[in-house]
Amino acid sequence: TENDGLIHGLSAVELQSLCVSCIEARATAYCPYSLFRVGASLLLKPSPTSFTSNPTIITGANVENASYPVGTCAERVAMGTAVIAGHRLGAFKAVGVATDLDDFCSPCGMCRQFLREFLELDTPVFMFNKGGMFKVRTMGELLPLSFGPDVLPPRE
Amino acid sequence: TENDGLIHGLSAVELQSLCVSCIEARATAYCPYSLFRVGASLLLKPSPTSFTSNPTIITGANVENASYPVGTCAERVAMGTAVIAGHRLGAFKAVGVATDLDDFCSPCGMCRQFLREFLELDTPVFMFNKGGMFKVRTMGELLPLSFGPDVLPPRE
Amino acid sequence: TENDGLIHGLSAVELQSLCVSCIEARATAYCPYSLFRVGASLLLKPSPTSFTSNPTIITGANVENASYPVGTCAERVAMGTAVIAGHRLGAFKAVGVATDLDDFCSPCGMCRQFLREFLELDTPVFMFNKGGMFKVRTMGELLPLSFGPDVLPPRE
Amino acid sequence: TENDGLIHGLSAVELQSLCVSCIEARATAYCPYSLFRVGASLLLKPSPTSFTSNPTIITGANVENASYPVGTCAERVAMGTAVIAGHRLGAFKAVGVATDLDDFCSPCGMCRQFLREFLELDTPVFMFNKGGMFKVRTMGELLPLSFGPDVLPPRE
Numbered sequence: 001t002e003n004d005g006l007i008h009g010l011s012a013v014e015l016q017s018l019c020v021s022c023i024e025a026r027a028t029a030y031c032p033y034s035l036f037r038v039g040a041s042l043l044l045k046p047s048p049t050s051f052t053s054n055p056t057i058i059t060g061a062n063v064e065n066a067s068y069p070v071g072t073c074a075e076r077v078a079m080g081t082a083v084i085a086g087h088r089l090g091a092f093k094a095v096g097v098a099t100d101l102d103d104f105c106s107p108c109g110m111c112r113q114f115l116r117e118f119l120e121l122d123t124p125v126f127m128f129n130k131g132g133m134f135k136v137r138t139m140g141e142l143l144p145l146s147f148g149p150d151v152l153p154p155r156e
Numbered sequence: 157t158e159n160d161g162l163i164h165g166l167s168a169v170e171l172q173s174l175c176v177s178c179i180e181a182r183a184t185a186y187c188p189y190s191l192f193r194v195g196a197s198l199l200l201k202p203s204p205t206s207f208t209s210n211p212t213i214i215t216g217a218n219v220e221n222a223s224y225p226v227g228t229c230a231e232r233v234a235m236g237t238a239v240i241a242g243h244r245l246g247a248f249k250a251v252g253v254a255t256d257l258d259d260f261c262s263p264c265g266m267c268r269q270f271l272r273e274f275l276e277l278d279t280p281v282f283m284f285n286k287g288g289m290f291k292v293r294t295m296g297e298l299l300p301l302s303f304g305p306d307v308l309p310p311r312e
Numbered sequence: 313t314e315n316d317g318l319i320h321g322l323s324a325v326e327l328q329s330l331c332v333s334c335i336e337a338r339a340t341a342y343c344p345y346s347l348f349r350v351g352a353s354l355l356l357k358p359s360p361t362s363f364t365s366n367p368t369i370i371t372g373a374n375v376e377n378a379s380y381p382v383g384t385c386a387e388r389v390a391m392g393t394a395v396i397a398g399h400r401l402g403a404f405k406a407v408g409v410a411t412d413l414d415d416f417c418s419p420c421g422m423c424r425q426f427l428r429e430f431l432e433l434d435t436p437v438f439m440f441n442k443g444g445m446f447k448v449r450t451m452g453e454l455l456p457l458s459f460g461p462d463v464l465p466p467r468e
Numbered sequence: 469t470e471n472d473g474l475i476h477g478l479s480a481v482e483l484q485s486l487c488v489s490c491i492e493a494r495a496t497a498y499c500p501y502s503l504f505r506v507g508a509s510l511l512l513k514p515s516p517t518s519f520t521s522n523p524t525i526i527t528g529a530n531v532e533n534a535s536y537p538v539g540t541c542a543e544r545v546a547m548g549t550a551v552i553a554g555h556r557l558g559a560f561k562a563v564g565v566a567t568d569l570d571d572f573c574s575p576c577g578m579c580r581q582f583l584r585e586f587l588e589l590d591t592p593v594f595m596f597n598k599g600g601m602f603k604v605r606t607m608g609e610l611l612p613l614s615f616g617p618d619v620l621p622p623r624e
């Protein structure tokens with residue numbers, strides 16, 4: 001039915017877990033230059049062989065550098081960790097991002113491009129504000145007409 | 157004594173662990189564009205409260221993107237994970253990097269800059285070739301006259 | 313009137329100039345790694361003190377690096393040149409991008425973010441395919457809910 | 469003779485021109501986030517067909533972004549412009565970098581890697597401080613054991 005109890009495909013437990021995880025990850029940021037803490041969380045699709053119902057989540061936070069362009073963002077730290085752990089396109093159910101702003105803060109364009117390589121276009125990205133309220137957009141909405149692996153084919 | 161059984165400050169067990177870890181991490185790379193796999197490993201200094209003598213190691217591998225400049229390198233994935241886990245300047249004992257080349261391959265300049273933020277200048281970086289042989293240089297040797305947090309002071 | 317002879321705000325001469333410029337810029341690319349040439353062009357708003365009706369255009373092309381993440385894209389080379397020449401938010405009338413694909417290729421997320429700092433949200437970005445046909449989207453459409461100077465205020 | 473009147477291969481006029489150019493370029497920086505202005509200058513080798521003895525110089529300055537990692541440095545803006553203009557490995561005689569610090573400030577690791585693609589290893593990089601005094605190192609000294617096009621061969 002329309003009212004399936006899911007919020008953009010997530011159960012209340014999953015959404016709560018995604019939210020808490022990126023807020024907690026925010027505290028691990030290294031951002032002495034911007035003083036702008038960001039946390040990110042990636043919710044994995046349940047593994048078919050998993051016996052637990054606990055949502056599996058991978059997190060990240062921003063890591064800045066004295067040479068500003070060399071630093072990296074929360075979303076890319078999280079996704080880098082996930083990819084190294086073996087997760088690829090098809091593995092992700094949702095993304096969460098949390099900042100200290102009252103406003104809903106979206107991933108920067110560079111992170112949208114980084115995420116695009118591994119997310120399906122209908123994967124929801126939840127942007128949590130300081131108070132834990134959220135705004136949500138799909139990957140495809142955040143990076144329309146995007147440029148992915150399909151455009152620039154991998155080498156044979 | 158001069159012959160303290162250490163190799164650039166590492167015990168044989170630590171060096172072996174550093175080497176095996178970055179070689180294994182290499183297999184987790186996502187590099188469909190370059191087909192150039194790189195693995196990285198970070199050896200933590202033993203915690204004073206640790207009861208185990210097992211070396212603690214954090215790893216990474218390169219994660220590429222259809223938009224080449226958006227991808228990231230093995231060393232930055234590893235260090236991002238380490239920083240998020242709470243490790244900062246003073247926590248690292250050595251770095252390992254492994255590729256599939258016969259030659260010894262060094263971190264790119266961007267990674268040297270990223271590492272510089274968290275490594276002491278005398279921290280050794282071991283570059284392992286395909287056969288597991290290594291060349292070693294300190295952080296300070298790899299990025300002389302470097303530009304770190306001391307030059308561009310963090311905000312108050 | 314509705315039919316003012318303009319195409320997304322550009323005269324036919326301006327659009328033609330924007331198109332030709334990014335196609336010509338494409339030939340200046342340094343892309344031995346991807347073999348994927350991209351050219352970009354930025355059309356400046358006419359200066360009030362200008363006596364010429366020739367469109368003023370600044371161009372760029374992609375410049376790759378053996379360490380893929382260190383390279384840069386056509387759009388950022390063009391905008392870097394423009395900013396150094398003194399042009400800032402409010403100076404740009406349109407952006408053009410050209411590749412060798414039959415498809416219309418959009419700027420990567422990183423470039424959208426870079427451009428966002430200096431373009432108004434209603435500035436049109438023309439994506440030209442191999443044959444010189446185009447698709448057009450505004451800056452705001454390409455990077456919705458974007459994160460600009462207004463969110464992270466400059467230092468005082 | 470040893471005393472050929474050249475400073476690291478440059479005539480006094482060339483060195484003066486390199487210095488003035490990067491100091492002037494510094495004023496064109498867009499750096500509202502770091503407030504750290506950097507200017508860069510690239511001295512081209514004299515063209516064999518050139519009838520002028522005026523040094524030819526290409527400049528750049530840093531262009532920052534609200535998303536810090538998306539910004540770029542002075543050296544890369546300058547070299548991007550040069551490459552688009554057709555200059556490649558073998559074309560450059562020297563690099564100049566100027567900041568507002570009393571100290572001599574070197575290029576960040578990312579810029580060293582970007583420059584490495586187009587500079588010969590013995591090309592001098594002059595670092596000018598606030599007062600116009602300089603320290604000089606070659607490209608090879610700034611990025612020892614570097615990773616260039618020779619290691620990761622371009623596609624056929």
Ligand SMILES: [Zn+2]
Nearest residue numbers: 073108110111
């Ligand atoms: Zn980002």
Ligand SMILES: [Zn+2]
Nearest residue numbers: 229264266267
């Ligand atoms: Zn690297």
Ligand SMILES: [Zn+2]
Nearest residue numbers: 385420422423
């Ligand atoms: Zn781009």
Ligand SMILES: [Zn+2]
Nearest residue numbers: 541576578579
């Ligand atoms: Zn730099």
